[in-house]
Structure formats: structure tokens, C-alpha cells
Amino acid sequence: MIAPILRTLADLRAATSAWRKAGETVAVVPTMGALHDGHLSLVRAAKAGADRVIVTIFVNPKQFNNPEDLENYPRTEHKDAEKLEPFAVDAIYVPDVDQIYPDGFATNVSVSGVSEGLCGAHRPGHFDGVATIVSKLFNQTQADKAFFGEKDFQQLMLVRRMARDLDIPIEVVGCPTIREEDGLALSSRNLLLSDRARVYAPALNVAMTRAAERIAAGEDVATVLGEAAAEVVAGGFNDVEYMELRSAETLQPMTALTGPARLLAAANLAGVRLIDNIGVKD
Numbered sequence: 451m452i453a454p455i456l457r458t459l460a461d462l463r464a465a466t467s468a469w470r471k472a473g474e475t476v477a478v479v480p481t482m483g484a485l486h487d488g489h490l491s492l493v494r495a496a497k498a499g500a501d502r503v504i505v506t507i508f509v510n511p512k513q514f515n516n517p518e519d520l521e522n523y524p525r526t527e528h529k530d531a532e533k534l535e536p537f538a539v540d541a542i543y544v545p546d547v548d549q550i551y552p553d554g555f556a557t558n559v560s561v562s563g564v565s566e567g568l569c570g571a572h573r574p575g576h577f578d579g580v581a582t583i584v585s586k587l588f589n590q591t592q593a594d595k596a597f598f599g600e601k602d603f604q605q606l607m608l609v610r611r612m613a614r615d616l617d618i619p620i621e622v623v624g625c626p627t628i629r630e631e632d633g634l635a636l637s638s639r640n641l642l643l644s645d646r647a648r649v650y651a652p653a654l655n656v657a658m659t660r661a662a663e664r665i666a667a668g669e670d671v672a673t674v675l676g677e678a679a680a681e682v683v684a685g686g687f688n689d690v691e692y693m694e695l696r697s698a699e700t701l702q703p704m705t706a707l708t709g710p711a712r713l714l715a716a717a718n719l720a721g722v723r724l725i726d727n728i729g730v731k732d
Contacts (some may be wrong), residue, residue, distance in 0.1 A: 452531050453505075453539045459549050459590055462504075466592055467540055474501035478593035480584060483507040484524040484638035485533050488628040492597040493537050495625050504591050505534055506543040508550060513579030524641050524718055527607045541590070550586055559585050561615070564607045564701045568714055569725065571690050580605055588618050601635050603712055603727045609703050627727075632658070635726045647720035653685025654717050654726055661693075662713050662730045671695050671705055682717050691716040691723070697710040698729065707732050 456462050469476055477500035479492045496503045507530060514520035531542060558578055565577035588596065596613075598606045610622045628636045633655035643651060661678035665671055679690040696703055698710040711730040716723060 451538070452535050453542050455531065455542045455544050455632045456529075457544055457546050457549070458697075459545070462541070462543055462545075462590060466502075466504075469502045469540075470592075475595070476502045476504065476591065476593045477595040477597060478587060479503065479597045480587050480640065481505060481507055481530075482509045482523065483530050484526050484641060485530045486636045486638065486640075488601065488630075488636035489716055490533065491628050492599060492625050493534065493539060495623065496595070496597045497537060499597075499623065500593075500595055502540045503537075504541045504543055504593065505539050506545075506587055506591070508543075508545055508579075508583065508587075509590045510550075510583040511578055512551075512582055513576050515573050515575050517691070519684055522642065524638055543587075545590075550583065558582055559612065559616075561608050561612050564604065564611050567703070568604050568692055568694065568696070568701075569716060570604070572716065577605070577608055581608060584609050584731075585612060585616065585618070588613065588620055593620055595623055597623045597625055598622050599627060601637065601726070603714060604701065629655070635724075637724065639722055639724065641723045644720060646721065647686075650686030651719060651724065653687065654682055654715060654719075654724055655728075657685065658679040658693075658713055658715055658726060658728055662728050665707055665711075665713070666731045668707075671698065671707065682715070687717045687719045689718050691718065695730065 461698045477496035479496050481489050509523055511520055559581040560578045561581050599674050606624050613620055613622055632652040634651050637678045657678045661674050664674045675693045679693040682690050696712050704711055709732055711731050712727050714727040716725045
């Protein structure tokens with residue numbers, strides 16, 4: 451049975467109010483739709499971690515700095531609902547735009563520090579859009595737990611900081627990246643890759659994995675990162691936006707491996723921007 455699709459805040463609040471009166475815990479899995487196995491792994495974790503699960507689907511215009519990117523983003527609501535059917539989620543919240551950004555909406559949530567650099571440097575305004583929509587969804591669902599993938603590691607760190615700073619009583623749970631057999635991180639954007647581009651796509655993770663091993667072995671970080679970026683381009687990508695080593699705890703740049711670290715990268719392949727990150731053992 452497909453879960454009820456709720457499109458208004460009033461309908462959402464009616465459902466969550468009944469659950470809370472019954473003493474049940476609520477989890478939310480925020481998405482922009484075009485669901486894949488990565489999203490479904492979050493749903494599975496949410497089902498195991500709470501009594502009730504809400505999956506939200508909202509293509510958020512505020513986190514797109516490129517209008518064409520927003521226009522091309524895949525929208526597959528019916529297929530998404532079918533994919534969620536086996537999980538027996540309790541509600542799919544697909545709010546109309548006016549339920550998120552009503553006329554006169556004038557508030558912007560901005561998180562400094564963790565939003566700077568990496569994707570924040572290449573997508574102006576993106577993380578303000580993320581922080582604003584996620585804070586709205588946290589307040590609208592009033593969930594006890596929220597589940598996010600580690601693939602968008604900077605986003606995960608930003609959401610955790612935002613929730614702490616605004617005293618939102620929610621546990622933000624990070625879940626491991628789900629990959630294809632060839633190592634490509636699952637992403638809704640993968641649907642935009644041509645068959646030819648898809649052949650080259652795994653080169654990003656291959657180069658990153660090799661770089662992480664070299665850094666863990668004590669090689670010079672700057673040298674390794676430069677060679678890894680060159681390897682990605684040689685593997686068929688158009689360019690590498692960034693390839694950086696950051697602290698896994700603070701997201702501060704690291705020039706040497708002095709603690710838990712994360713290797714993060716973004717690269718463009720045939721007009722599609724792909725991101726990935728992997729842990730580096732110290």
C-alpha cells in the first residue's frame with residue numbers, strides 16, 4: 451500500500467499530532483525526489499530508528515544557483531511513491547511551494563564556517579537554501595530524528611551545526627554512502643549521465659580511493675591531491691572543481707593528516723556535476 455501523500459502543512463500536522471499523542475517517535479528523511487537505493491537506505495535506517503517515518507519530497511528552488519540545473523532536476527513523484535511502498539512509510543510529504551515559501555516569505559538561514567569552501571565556494575547561496583529548507587522541514591515535521599547520507603558530507607555537517615545553533619530538538623543521523631558496484635556514489639544526478647559518460651564516471655572514486663590510501667601512508671598531501679585531480683581529468687572528466695582534505699570533525703582544511711579526515715571532491719563530466727567523499731584513516 452502506497453503511503454498517503456500530504457501536500458499541506460495542516461495535513462502533516464494532523465498526522466504528527468496523532469502520533470505524538472500516542473507517544474510515538476517520528477523520523478524524517480528529507481529528499482528532493484528521484485529516489486535511488488541511497489535514499490532507500492536512509493528510509494530503512496529511519497524505520498529501524500523510529501515508530502513513524504515521513505519522507506519529504508521537495509525540489510527546493512532556493513538551493514539552486516543555476517536556473518537550468520533546477521529546470522533539469524529529475525522529478526519522478528509517482529515512481530518515488532512506488533519505490534517507498536515496500537517500506538511502509540507513514541507519510542510522504544510533497545508540499546506545494548506555498549506551504550514552504552508563502553507570499554512575503556523573507557527569512558534566510560545562513561550557517562557560516564562549515565558552509566565555506568568546497569561546494570559552498572562553487573555554488574553561491576546553495577547552502578543558505580539547504581539550511582532554510584531543512585530548518586523549515588524540521589519545524590514542520592517536528593521529528594525526533596532526521597536521516598541524511600554521508601555522500602553530501604558538507605551538507606550533513608551544516609545541518610548538524612544549524613540544528614545545534616538553533617536549539618532544534620532533533621538528532622541528525624548520518625548514514626554511509628551507497629555505491630554502484632564500480633564505486634560510483636549513488637546520486638539523483640546520475641540519471642543525467644549519458645551512457646558514454648557513465649562509463650567514465652567511476653574514475654572519480656578510483657582516483658580518490660588511491661589518494662586516500664597514499665595520504666594514509668604518509669605521502670605529501672598537496673602532491674597527492676594534485677596528482678589525483680589530474681588522474682580524474684585523464685579518466686574522462688572535463689575538470690575538477692576541488693579535491694581537498696578536510697577534518698572529519700570540523701571540516702577545516704588539513705595540509706597534513708593529523709586526525710580523522712575526509713577527502714572531498716567535485717568534478718564535472720559531460721555537463722553533470724558529481725561529488726564524492728571518503729574517509730581517510732590517520
